[in-house]
Amino acid sequence: MKPFTTLTAPAAPLPIANLDTDQIIPKQFLATVERTGLAKGLFYDLRFDEEGREKPDCPLNQSAFADAQILIAGANFGCGSSREHAPWALADFGIRALIAPSFADIFYNNCFNNGLLPIVLPQGAVDELMAEAKGANHVFVVDLAKQIVSAPSGKTFNFDIDPGRKRKLLEGLDDIGLSLKREEDIARFEDLRRIGAAWRR
Amino acid sequence: MPGKTLYDKIWDSHLVATESDGTSLLYIDLHLIHEVTSPQAFAGLRAAGRAVRRPDLMLAVADHNTPTLKQDAGIAAVADGEARLQLETLDRNVAEAGVEYFPMGDVRNGIVHVVGPEQGRTQPGMTIVCGDSHTSTHGAFGALAFGIGTSEVEHVMATQTLRARKAKNMRVRFEGAPARGVYAKDYVLAMIGAIGMGGGTGHVIEYDGPAIRALSMEARMTVCNMSIEAGARAGLIAPDENTFRYLMGRAGAPKGGAWQEALLYWKTLHADPDCVWDAEHTIDVSSLAPQVTWGTNPGQVCGVDETIPSPDEYEEAIQRDTARRALAYMGLESGQKLEGLKIDRVFIGSCTNARIEDLRVVAEIVKGARVAAGVRALVVPGSGLVRAQAEEEELDRIFIDAGFEWREPGCSMCLGMNPDIAAPGERVASTSNRNFEGRQGRGARTHLMSPASAAAAALAGAITDVRGMQ
């Protein structure tokens, strides 16, 4: 996985709460056996009208945000299904960090397995960042090591992140590789729990 | 030390190791898979030269994008090319890995969360995962069950463990006895309405109280199924005699001495009286009316006899915005009555409400009556076995005579990945679990409700108070 250290990039504002995974990537794009190529379906109903034409009022269609790698959104982002197609689509579109007042659990977790950094900031801070993203200069800096988001105005916001998850992103670690190092523990656990428990497989 | 909750007990008994950073390695007892969220996981394993560690602890079904007509024709006859590719890929992957699999057309096939319990594979005290958020359904048996992403599916395949962090403990007590016409679906919709769609975030909810104890296993599954709609990681109900009676004799359940041994263990699976809850809520079901959602998330719900609230009633600006957006999408106005609202379609199905008891309730209401003119109504059983049972009881005749389409099992209109979708602007009375924008088709307007309420809506051609019909 590509490590995440610092990111200097435009941020796109999407001031909507409860953006669920059905909106992030509608079901017609789920019938794939690949992890890539999903960018075309990202926020499909927000970005395109019934005839498949771009909606000009959607920030993601505006040239100012064409290179956005950061998304600033409303609370409870990513609620709904467990589909990892949501972070895959975001990543495929070029998004590397998300800023919102809160994220749904499964989505939040899925982000870290795809090199995406979800940043939780208080509503007030998100509102300020959202306002700045709508301004002429909307290049933000995200420094994961220092846990700081810097807005174009120079104003900075500290964010919290669990140290394990931080390390995973910073070093681009593969969870499976790490867990397989525990093979002995896993095998021992399996042996122990079968004792006196004939019903277990 | 205070006592443990049921969640604490299951968590502790599955802890393989804890890393220095606090991440735990949790052992997984049952891993359910389906065609949509597993192909990338199998591909990932293959690319890394890794094997499936315990195929015997897995079970595979094809359910999300299977057609609900002519399943006998097999995968080759599935019209959608990409869906066909996913189904073929699942076929190949499970054969290679040696995973037990009920393919489309097998009488044991069906929606993954209907099949697991039906086969007795879902058991108390287990950890169960699946790449599907409604895995919380299995919590009805006192199993810690939750949805995971595809990277985690791959992780579980490779290691039979999951990297996880402990959630908080929430208890929701359901008290009182319901009025006629009020069901488990109404309980859980009312709860989500009360605590909000993010109200359970970061928590595992344990449901308890006399109203829960009085529910059948199937109804308990309906409650646990929708835990995720309140944002909870999982929902749990401590096992009791109902649970054991349901499981006894099922294909995957322990037999003979092993059953006795299991039973002794299962009886220890309840919260200690002195445990500590991080959050607690109580819902009195005796005052509940049948619940119907008016918005685009399951928390936007009210009694069928109430009027749609005004967005201004919400305290927070975001909630007001969300409600306004929802009303615009749904083509509704605050102050409007839900009752009498014309509907175009009815969907009886999904892992929330497509088990035999649900179908019996619907049959009882529609027997000898006719679906209203202009309404297209579908009954999609949760599994081949549910379908067979319904046919044995001749419920299919009742549905067909009333003008319902009687389909083959699958997720169908719950997410509309197969051909069963609603047209833009169509209003759907649905027994599924999500009313998100576009969930049942672009522009489709979903009203979630119980099977009884959906049956009543089908006959009236409009949202109706089922209490007046029974």
Ligand code: SF4
């Ligand atoms: S019925 Fe709906 S919620 Fe249930 S597993 Fe299928 S798609 Fe998911």
